[in-house]
Amino acid sequence: MVTGAAGRMGREMTKGLLQAGDIEVAGAVDRVAVGTDIGTLNGLQPAGVLINDDLGAVIKTTRPQVMVDFTVAAAALANARLAVEQGVCPVIGTTGISPEQLDELHQLCEARQVGAVVAPNFSLGAVLMMHFARQAARYFPRAEIIEMHHEQKIDAPSGTALKTAELMAEEIETALAPPVAEEKVAGARGATYRGLAVHSIRLPGAVAHQEVILGGQGQLLTIRHDTISREAFLPGLLLAIRRVLHLKGVVYGLENLLEL
Numbered sequence: 562m563v564t565g566a567a568g569r570m571g572r573e574m575t576k577g578l579l580q581a582g583d584i585e586v587a588g589a590v591d592r593v594a595v596g597t598d599i600g601t602l603n604g605l606q607p608a609g610v611l612i613n614d615d616l617g618a619v620i621k622t623t624r625p626q627v628m629v630d631f632t633v634a635a636a637a638l639a640n641a642r643l644a645v646e647q648g649v650c651p652v653i654g655t656t657g658i659s660p661e662q663l664d665e666l667h668q669l670c671e672a673r674q675v676g677a678v679v680a681p682n683f684s685l686g687a688v689l690m691m692h693f694a695r696q697a698a699r700y701f702p703r704a705e706i707i708e709m710h711h712e713q714k715i716d717a718p719s720g721t722a723l724k725t726a727e728l729m730a731e732e733i734e735t736a737l738a739p740p741v742a743e744e745k746v747a748g749a750r751g752a753t754y755r756g757l758a759v760h761s762i763r764l765p766g767a768v769a770h771q772e773v774i775l776g777g778q779g780q781l782l783t784i785r786h787d788t789i790s791r792e793a794f795l796p797g798l799l800l801a802i803r804r805v806l807h808l809k810g811v812v813y814g815l816e817n818l819l820e821l
């Protein structure tokens with residue numbers, strides 16, 4: 562089942578799931594487009610699954626194995642609690658979930674022996690970009706992250722940028738440049754997370770893009786990923802759905818399901 566099924570990601574991923582031979586979409590939840598068939602909503606044949614705004618009722622009536630969540634951070638943890646309590650494995654793409662919320666999910670999943678995947682980015686290219694940035698961080702003393710997204714994105718920095726900084730911080734020792742003597746305009750040097758400067762751009766025309774720039778003596782290394790269309794997220798989501806059924810506890814980051 563999919564929560565946030567009427568959103569940008571929910572629609573695109575539901576469309577892909579409806580077309581995947583080995584997956585049945587049992588239910589769809591959203592606060593909007595209630596009563597709309599998810600097939601029709603996505604330009605396909607009617608699928609016989611109507612969007613419902615009551616997650617508890619959908620879980621009880623359809624008994625799904627997996628709940629895919631693309632909603633908002635404020636809803637994602639509550640949705641996951643409901644799912645795990647019913648033995649349903651959450652696959653969460655929603656970003657903005659705090660480390661404390663992630664800990665709570667870890668404990669809940671351990672206690673119930675239910676698998677969950679939380680992945681700030683399901684695009685395999687973005688996962689590789691993060692992996693390469695982490696590797697490169699071993700050899701460069703400084704790095705900064707620039708992420709660019711569409712204007713409707715509500716969180717900043719992106720979940721991908723935060724995850725990238727977390728991965729790089731495990732390798733890099735002095736990522737943060739010395740503070741400038743005078744920041745003439747507040748925020749000019751971006752935000753700081755895990756010792757790395759992170760800059761967020763929001764522009765029409767953008768989908769999801771990130772550059773990691775590493776600096777060393779006499780050289781710069783730029784690692785960049787561009788999401789041109791949301792279809793990019795489907796193969797990673799399918800992988801997570803198929804694997805989560807065999808997990809116990811939470812896997813945070815798709816890189817942990819790939820042999821990198």
Ligand SMILES: NC(=O)C1=CN([C@@H]2O[C@H](COP(=O)(O)OP(=O)(O)OC[C@H]3O[C@@H](n4cnc5c(N)ncnc54)[C@H](O)[C@@H]3O)[C@@H](O)[C@H]2O)C=CC1
Nearest residue numbers: 565567568569570591592631632636654655656681682683
């Ligand atoms: N992990 C990944 O690969 C990706 C993650 N995302 C993340 O997915 C999330 C959703 O992004 P978009 O689809 O662009 O947003 P969106 O705003 O288009 O869709 C969110 C949907 O969730 C619904 N919603 C909100 N609260 C709800 C609740 N309590 N119960 C049920 N439905 C609820 C909204 O009505 C809306 O239809 C964001 O956190 C974004 O950062 C986005 C793209 C890729």
Ligand SMILES: O=C(O)C1=N[C@H](C(=O)O)C[C@H](O)C1
Nearest residue numbers: 656681682714719720721769
């Ligand atoms: O909101 C988006 O669009 C995206 N959100 C995720 C994030 O916050 O990193 C993944 C991707 O960048 C698209």
